[in-house]
Amino acid sequence: MVEPELNDNPETEPPMNATTKFAGFTLGLAAVFGIALATGAVLGPEPTDAPAHDTHATGPATDGGPGAEELPGGLLVTSDGYTLSLDTTQTTAGPNAPLRFRILDQQGAPVTRYVRSHDKDLHLIVVRRDMAAFQHVHPVLDGSGTWSVPLDLTRAGDYRVFADFTPEGGEDLTLGADLRVAGAYDPRPLPVATSAATVNGYTVTLDGAVTPGRSSTVTLSVSKDGKPVTDLQPYLGAYGHLVALRAADLAYLHVHPEGHPGDGVTPAGPGITFSVTAPSAGDYRLFLDFQHEGVVRTAEFTLSVPSGAQTAAPTGPGATPEPGHGH
Numbered sequence: 001m002v003e004p005e006l007n008d009n010p011e012t013e014p015p016m017n018a019t020t021k022f023a024g025f026t027l028g029l030a031a032v033f034g035i036a037l038a039t040g041a042v043l044g045p046e047p048t049d050a051p052a053h054d055t056h057a058t059g060p061a062t063d064g065g066p067g068a069e070e071l072p073g074g075l076l077v078t079s080d081g082y083t084l085s086l087d088t089t090q091t092t093a094g095p096n097a098p099l100r101f102r103i104l105d106q107q108g109a110p111v112t113r114y115v116r117s118h119d120k121d122l123h124l125i126v127v128r129r130d131m132a133a134f135q136h137v138h139p140v141l142d143g144s145g146t147w148s149v150p151l152d153l154t155r156a157g158d159y160r161v162f163a164d165f166t167p168e169g170g171e172d173l174t175l176g177a178d179l180r181v182a183g184a185y186d187p188r189p190l191p192v193a194t195s196a197a198t199v200n201g202y203t204v205t206l207d208g209a210v211t212p213g214r215s216s217t218v219t220l221s222v223s224k225d226g227k228p229v230t231d232l233q234p235y236l237g238a239y240g241h242l243v244a245l246r247a248a249d250l251a252y253l254h255v256h257p258e259g260h261p262g263d264g265v266t267p268a269g270p271g272i273t274f275s276v277t278a279p280s281a282g283d284y285r286l287f288l289d290f291q292h293e294g295v296v297r298t299a300e301f302t303l304s305v306p307s308g309a310q311t312a313a314p315t316g317p318g319a320t321p322e323p324g325h326g327h
């Protein structure tokens with residue numbers, strides 16, 4: 001049993017120094033905060049209908065409406081008995097930061113057997129929470145069930161790590177976990193919604209109508225130097241791989257390419273078509289990986305999904321971006 005030092009006892013009068021001044025300041029804040037909490041308790045919302053409120057807050061959705069639908073992917077670190085376990089949840093900024101993690105089963109044992117999907121056993125998406133940094137990488141699995149991959153974490157900030165996989169004998173899952181990257185963080189606002197994006201001399205345009213809660217079709221068309229690209233190369237079993245995240249909470253959407261290379265009907269560009277289900281209205285960030293001339297590039301879009309059915313990207317006379325508006 002260790003006797004606490006005198007200075008740890010708030011009842012005593014220790015010599016005044018920076019530490020105790022700070023402690024006093026903290027206590028003062030706590031007192032103010034405590035008052036605020038007490039006031040909030042008194043003035044809290046709906047003080048008279050507590051029973052109905054409690055039932056609503058904790059009960060399952062039973063009306064069959066949108067609330068009853070399955071939760072989007074990526075919001076949970078544990079789902080269906082599987083857990084995404086990062087070896088470390090905090091690291092320092094750097095261009096070659098090693099990430100190690102495991103997928104644990106219900107017994108806490110690392111999963112070593114997976115069902116391959118889109119050419120890989122596991123897809124790892126790493127996104128800064130403001131969407132200003134994106135990586136889609138494929139870690140390597142060792143015999144003990146530990147995945148590892150180097151990440152480019154040059155830019156500090158809070159990141160979300162998504163593991164998209166199917167355990168042997170299970171359903172496909174996307175689990176998400178937070179990764180904090182220490183350093184100076186300069187969060188960026190979400191770019192405005194556009195129907196065209198440029199990357200390394202390529203222009204990608206977005207067309208389609210996205211309806212909240214329903215599978216919707218979007219087509220991304222690739223051109224270079226003003227000419228449609230018709231010789232896209234297969235990447236991950238398709239002519240493109242699309243990741244879509246809800247801006248407000250980074251919900252990870254289900255996206256499937258339509259058709260696949262070699263099926264006799266799916267062209268190698270310029271259009272790549274996907275089925276997307278947006279769980280709600282709101283802003284989404286889309287990241288399209290496509291391969292051409294041996295290089296994988298990523299085109300990024302902001303997509304605003306309105307309430308009800310409307311076109312995601314304007315078509316007709318209004319579709320041409322106004323001169324002087326960004327890219």
Ligand SMILES: [Cu+2]
Nearest residue numbers: 120123124137
């Ligand atoms: Cu992947």
